[in-house]
Amino acid sequence: xxxxxxxxxxxxxxxxxxxxxxxxxxxxxxxxxxxxxxxxxxxxxxxxxxxxxxxxxxxxxxxxxxxxxxxxxxxxxxxxxxxxxxxxxxxxxxxxxxxxxxxxxxxxxxxxxxxxxxxxxxxxxxxxxxxxxxxxxxxxxxxxxxxxxxxxxxxxxxxxxxxxxxxxxxxxxxxxxxxxxxxxxxxxxxxxxxxxxxxxxxxxxxxxxxxxxxxxxxxxxxxxxxxxxxxxxxxxxxxxxxxxxxxxxxxxxxxxxxxxxxxxxx
Amino acid sequence: xxxxxxxxxxxxxxxxxxxxxxxxxxxxxxxxxxxxxxxxxxxxxxxxxxxxxxxxxxxxxxxxxxxxxxxxxxxxxxxxxxxxxxxxxxxxxxxxxxxxxxxxxxxxxxxxxxxxxxxxxxxxxxxxxxxxxxxxxxxxxxxxxxxxxxxxxxxxxxxxxxxxxxxxxxxxxxxxxxxxxxxxxxxxxxxxxxxxxxxxxxxxxxxxxxxxxxxxxxxxxxxxxxxxxxxxxxxxxxxxxxxxxxxxxxxxxxxxxxxxxxxxxxxxxxxxxxxxxxxxxxxxxxxxxxxxxxxxxxxxxxxxxxxxxxxxxxxxxxxxxxxxxxxxxxxxxxxxxxxxxxxxxxxxxxxxxxxxxxxxxxxxxxxxxxxxxxxxxxxxxxxxxxxxxxxxxxxxxxxxxxxxxxxxxxxxxxxxxxxxxxxxxxxxxxxxxxxxxxxxxxxxxxxxxxxxxxxxxxxxxxxxxxxxxxxxxxxxxxxxxxxxxxxxxxxxxxxxxxxxxxxxxxxxxxxxxxxxxxxxxxxxxxxxxxxxxxxxxxxxxxxxxxxxxxxxxxxxxxxxxxxxxxxxxxxxxxxxxxxxxxxxxxxxxxxxxxxxxxxxxxxxxxxxxxxx
Numbered sequence: 001x002x003x004x005x006x007x008x009x010x011x012x013x014x015x016x017x018x019x020x021x022x023x024x025x026x027x028x029x030x031x032x033x034x035x036x037x038x039x040x041x042x043x044x045x046x047x048x049x050x051x052x053x054x055x056x057x058x059x060x061x062x063x064x065x066x067x068x069x070x071x072x073x074x075x076x077x078x079x080x081x082x083x084x085x086x087x088x089x090x091x092x093x094x095x096x097x098x099x100x101x102x103x104x105x106x107x108x109x110x111x112x113x114x115x116x117x118x119x120x121x122x123x124x125x126x127x128x129x130x131x132x133x134x135x136x137x138x139x140x141x142x143x144x145x146x147x148x149x150x151x152x153x154x155x156x157x158x159x160x161x162x163x164x165x166x167x168x169x170x171x172x173x174x175x176x177x178x179x180x181x182x183x184x185x186x187x188x189x190x191x192x193x194x195x196x197x198x199x200x201x202x203x204x205x206x207x208x209x210x211x212x213x214x215x216x217x218x219x220x221x222x223x224x225x226x227x228x229x230x231x232x233x234x235x236x237x238x239x240x241x242x243x244x245x246x247x248x249x250x251x252x253x254x255x256x257x258x259x260x261x262x263x264x265x266x
Numbered sequence: 267x268x269x270x271x272x273x274x275x276x277x278x279x280x281x282x283x284x285x286x287x288x289x290x291x292x293x294x295x296x297x298x299x300x301x302x303x304x305x306x307x308x309x310x311x312x313x314x315x316x317x318x319x320x321x322x323x324x325x326x327x328x329x330x331x332x333x334x335x336x337x338x339x340x341x342x343x344x345x346x347x348x349x350x351x352x353x354x355x356x357x358x359x360x361x362x363x364x365x366x367x368x369x370x371x372x373x374x375x376x377x378x379x380x381x382x383x384x385x386x387x388x389x390x391x392x393x394x395x396x397x398x399x400x401x402x403x404x405x406x407x408x409x410x411x412x413x414x415x416x417x418x419x420x421x422x423x424x425x426x427x428x429x430x431x432x433x434x435x436x437x438x439x440x441x442x443x444x445x446x447x448x449x450x451x452x453x454x455x456x457x458x459x460x461x462x463x464x465x466x467x468x469x470x471x472x473x474x475x476x477x478x479x480x481x482x483x484x485x486x487x488x489x490x491x492x493x494x495x496x497x498x499x500x501x502x503x504x505x506x507x508x509x510x511x512x513x514x515x516x517x518x519x520x521x522x523x524x525x526x527x528x529x530x531x532x533x534x535x536x537x538x539x540x541x542x543x544x545x546x547x548x549x550x551x552x553x554x555x556x557x558x559x560x561x562x563x564x565x566x567x568x569x570x571x572x573x574x575x576x577x578x579x580x581x582x583x584x585x586x587x588x589x590x591x592x593x594x595x596x597x598x599x600x601x602x603x604x605x606x607x608x609x610x611x612x613x614x615x616x617x618x619x620x621x622x623x624x625x626x627x628x629x630x631x632x633x634x635x636x637x638x639x640x641x642x643x644x645x646x647x648x649x650x651x652x653x654x655x656x657x658x659x660x661x662x663x664x665x666x667x668x669x670x671x672x673x674x675x676x677x678x679x680x681x682x683x684x685x686x687x688x689x690x691x692x693x694x695x696x697x698x699x700x701x702x703x704x705x706x707x708x709x710x711x712x713x714x715x716x717x718x719x720x721x722x723x724x725x726x727x728x729x730x731x732x733x734x735x736x737x738x739x740x741x742x743x744x745x746x747x748x749x750x751x752x753x754x755x756x757x758x759x760x761x762x763x764x765x766x767x768x769x770x771x772x773x774x775x776x777x778x779x780x781x782x783x784x785x786x787x788x789x790x791x792x793x794x795x796x797x798x799x800x801x802x803x804x805x806x807x808x809x810x811x812x813x814x815x816x817x818x819x820x821x822x823x824x825x826x827x828x829x830x831x832x833x834x835x836x837x838x839x840x841x842x843x844x845x846x847x848x849x850x851x852x853x854x855x856x857x858x859x860x861x862x863x864x865x866x867x868x869x870x871x872x873x874x875x876x877x878x
Contacts, residue, residue: 010408065611131368131369133367133368133369133372161368162366164368165365165367165368168410169362169410173689176690177689177690179646179651180682180684180687180690181690182651182677183649183651183681183682183684183752184677184702184703184706184751184752184755185674185677185678185703185706185755186706187674187706201692202690202692202693202702203692205692206689206690206691206692209689209737210689214360214363217358217360218363218364218366220321220326220358221356221358221363221364222376223326223351224326224355224356225351225355225366225376225377225380225424225425226348226351226352226377226380226381226428227376227380228348228380232382233379233380233382234378234379234383234384234388235379235385235388236371236375236379236385236388236389237372238385
């Protein structure tokens with residue numbers, strides 16, 4: 001059940017997007033999200049869609065696989081749809097008994113849904129196409145200017161990278177502990193919400209114990225391999241921009257220019 | 267290379283209020299000297315202080331007394347820390363908890379990166395290290411997709427890339443299957459031989475240190491014995507006292523000696539034992555040519571017939587399989603069960619394919635098969651934790667996935683103990699944890715407590731533990747509490763996934779004997795195991811899993827007759843059977859199908875003394 005969540009999982013295929021420098025992909029994600037918030041008419045959404053299709057197309061990650069990841073945020077989408085539809089005042093679109101939906105409400109709901117889906121898909125491509133190590137490397141380099149303000153950028157990046165490595169292991173462990181308690185007739189599916197929450201205690205506590213034990217082991221293993229923070233550390237794979245990255249940056253600028261001109265002109 | 271002088275390590279245990287409740291001396295006055303290029307085996311039961319000692323060698327812990335010098339550098343001097351760690355690499359127990367990188371080659375690079383090695387050299391070091399341990403083909407894979415043995419080899423490569431003079435294996439084989447153990451052990455010997463790297467090999471498994479140059483035995487924090495494998499294993503009583511055992515082959519020789527067979531010296535390998543037995547046979551009867559004459563009235567043909575008859579009896583067995591109608595009524599049946607993980611994604615793979623099995627009351631069944639053969643998936647079908655894609659599961663004659671079937675009843679009657687079950691303990695007290703199952707069955711309080719008490723007793727724990735926190739107990743005790751938690755539901759069938767993994771020799775023996783007792787009281791035991799010796803000693807029936815199918819299902823005697831077949835699957839036959847087979851091949855007419863040690867000893871003793 002938990003294993004079904006595909007969002008944030010690296011999808012191992014060869015593609016141009018996979019080979020891009022993580023910093024480039026970070027820039028794409030960041031600027032694409034901003035462009036979506038600029039969008040206020042259907043032409044802009046159309047352009048954003050074209051960009052998204054190109055981006056996903058080149059990444060070679062199957063759309064089906066990506067759409068599955070949307071399941072996790074379905075409730076969030078529904079919530080925003082309901083909120084927008086029923087609570088936006090304007091010309092009536094549907095008037096039935098106690099249900100009042102305005103044209104404006106309907107429109108905003110549609111746009112918001114499209115915007116959320118674009119945003120999640122656009123931002124998720126980086127996680128599907130970048131190994132966690134590269135991603136954290138990219139983040140570390142992209143935010144290295146923060147070091148001047150004494151932000152421990154390297155340490156944070158290392159923490160994130162380890163957390164990402166352990167997610168699949170912990171998910172598997174969670175699955176196992178849940179099953180082990182179910183084998184002792186624990187019931188996670190029935191009863192009141194309070195009872196269901198209470199029934200999770202025998203799962204959460206062992207998970208904490210296990211996470212702490214693993215953290216302890218890992219800290220020892222890292223120390224034994226001479227880890228002592230980011231100072232004086234070299235890299236096996238230092239980040240370097242290639243021609244592909246330069247071309248991508250140009251395309252990204254063209255896209256942004258397009259979005260801005262559409263907003264100003266229409 | 268390594269010089270430890272009168273080293274002690276103490277730590278304080280604190281109670282809930284932070285006051286010192288007692289002081290534990292993990293290592294006491296230990297002195298040891300290791301020369302460059304030696305292969306040292308370190309033995310000791312759980313809590314003997316061997317891991318603490320290993321961590322002091324790597325400056326992960328500082329001795330409270332005494333001094334350790336690595337290549338002349340004192341571990342007390344903090345300026346030496348990095349140099350010492352670079353020189354003495356460590357491979358830990360849990361393969362998952364020591365891999366830092368998300369890709370194999372990036373993990374191997376972690377050490378050199380920390381040491382500030384230039385990028386070009388990191389690449390060549392990583393390539394060399396992976397080549398040495400034979401993992402080059404996996405360099406771009408995620409470590410999560412490797413087997414345990416492969417993960418440990420990656421960990422070894424990670425240490426190698428720092429170019430150490432010494433590698434400490436801290437129970438690095440404890441969590442692996444036999445194939446993985448072999449991989450790690452072979453790598454250790456290879457590094458020792460070819461690169462002259464000093465090896466300290468800490469383990470519970472006696473077989474792994476018979477080829478060491480020297481063995482060090484630790485007990486209660488002290489170094490209690492030191493010597494060549496020959497010397498160490500020639501004192502069986504002493505080994506037992508320290509909670510250890512003998513290698514199987516040595517044990518067999520010792521037992522033969524006890525039964526009056528004059529075998530010389532301490533035997534550490536099969537060839538020597540077989541030739542010793544041959545010698546005895548020669549001496550006693552003047553060789554097998556005149557064997558028939560020596561045996562007096564019996565002719566060789568008659569003896570052959572007797573052996574044949576004995577082997578036949580083993581195959582068909584006196585305990586006939588229960589009649590199908592009875593199994594239908596009271597047993598567990600899997601009918602053409604198939605199961606796939608992650609259907610419809612690129613991660614999809616079929617874990618079970620058309621599996622049909624049945625279990626009758628009172629059987630002791632072992633399920634064997636290499637890692638990934640579907641054993642764990644299979645046992646999760648038994649109590650309905652995984653629903654098969656196709657096929658049916660029947661318990662007591664009812665389909666357990668039919669609408670309206672009470673699955674709680676199934677889980678009550680088919681108890682499932684997962685691997686490392688102590689990781690699922692959660693309650694404040696042992697009693698509370700063990701009561702969890704019966705409480706979920708909504709039984710009256712009195713009944714719940716009664717069952718919990720009985721279960722704790724059944725696993726051999728004293729009533730003193732009722733109110734202690736399960737987290738304070740030792741590893742072996744924790745495991746028993748976890749098993750008690752399943753026993754408290756009073757299952758008819760108890761299924762256990764590798765229940766002795768990681769336990770020391772005494773712990774595993776006690777646990778297996780406990781299962782045997784439960785079985786004798788009528789409980790069906792289904793044991794998933796990698797250890798052929800355990801399977802041989804305890805199981806009556808063996809199921810061999812291979813690539814998600816039941817490849818073989820039959821009597822223990824039958825399966826161990828198929829040496830080549832088992833080896834093809836990465837499994838093996840027990841040491842005892844191996845020896846018996848070889849003696850038979852030499853022309854002596856013993857029952858080559860014998861797989862239990864005691865019976866083999868009796869058979870050999872009788873044969874050799876001419877009493878057959």
